[in-house]
Amino acid sequence: METREKRKNFTSESDGGIWFTFSRRNFLTLAGWGLFFVTIGAYLLEIMGYKGFFYPKVLFEPSPRFSVGEPKSFLENSVTTLKARKIFIVRDGNSFKAISVVCQHLGCAVEFSKEKNIYECPCHGSKYYRNGVNFAGPAPRPLNHFEIVLDDSGKLVVDTSKTVPLETELVV
Numbered sequence: 001m002e003t004r005e006k007r008k009n010f011t012s013e014s015d016g017g018i019w020f021t022f023s024r025r026n027f028l029t030l031a032g033w034g035l036f037f038v039t040i041g042a043y044l045l046e047i048m049g050y051k052g053f054f055y056p057k058v059l060f061e062p063s064p065r066f067s068v069g070e071p072k073s074f075l076e077n078s079v080t081t082l083k084a085r086k087i088f089i090v091r092d093g094n095s096f097k098a099i100s101v102v103c104q105h106l107g108c109a110v111e112f113s114k115e116k117n118i119y120e121c122p123c124h125g126s127k128y129y130r131n132g133v134n135f136a137g138p139a140p141r142p143l144n145h146f147e148i149v150l151d152d153s154g155k156l157v158v159d160t161s162k163t164v165p166l167e168t169e170l171v172v
C-alpha cells in the first residue's frame, strides 16, 4: 500500500525524470522546506548584513587630527575658512589659532565677514569677534578653539578632538 502511494506521488527515473507529481502532500512538503530555507536565509542576512561577514563593522570617519599646510601658506593677518574641516585658521603676525565654524547656539556654520572683521551666523544672527568671542545674538558662549601645533616637517597640525582656552595660540 505504501509502495503504491509512493508510486502515485513520484515518477521514477525510468519514467523519464525524478520530478514530483503534483499532490497536496508534496506541495505542502515543498512549501514547508521552502519557507524553512527562506527563513534561515533571511536570518543569516540579517545578522551578517549584505557585506557584513566580509567587512568589519566600523564607521570610517576622518581623523580629528590633520595637517593644514605650512604656516607660510596662510596670509599674515588673515582668516582662512577650511570648509571641509569646519575650522577657521586665524593668522595674526606669526601667531595661529584654529577656531571652529560651528555656532554655539544650534550648530549652524558661521561665516567670516572680511568687511566687518567678525563671524556671523546666518541662522539666528549670532555674532562673534575675530577671536571667537560672542557679542550678539542667542549664542551662549564663544566658538570652540582647537589645539594647533607645528609637526616635525614644519606643517601646522590641528586636532579637533582637543579644545583649548581662547587665549591659546601657536607662535611660529
Ligand code: FES
Residues within 6 Å of the ligand: 103, 104, 105, 106, 107, 108, 121, 122, 123, 124, 125, 126, 137, 138, 139
Ligand atoms: S545657530 Fe547660530 S545663531 Fe542659532
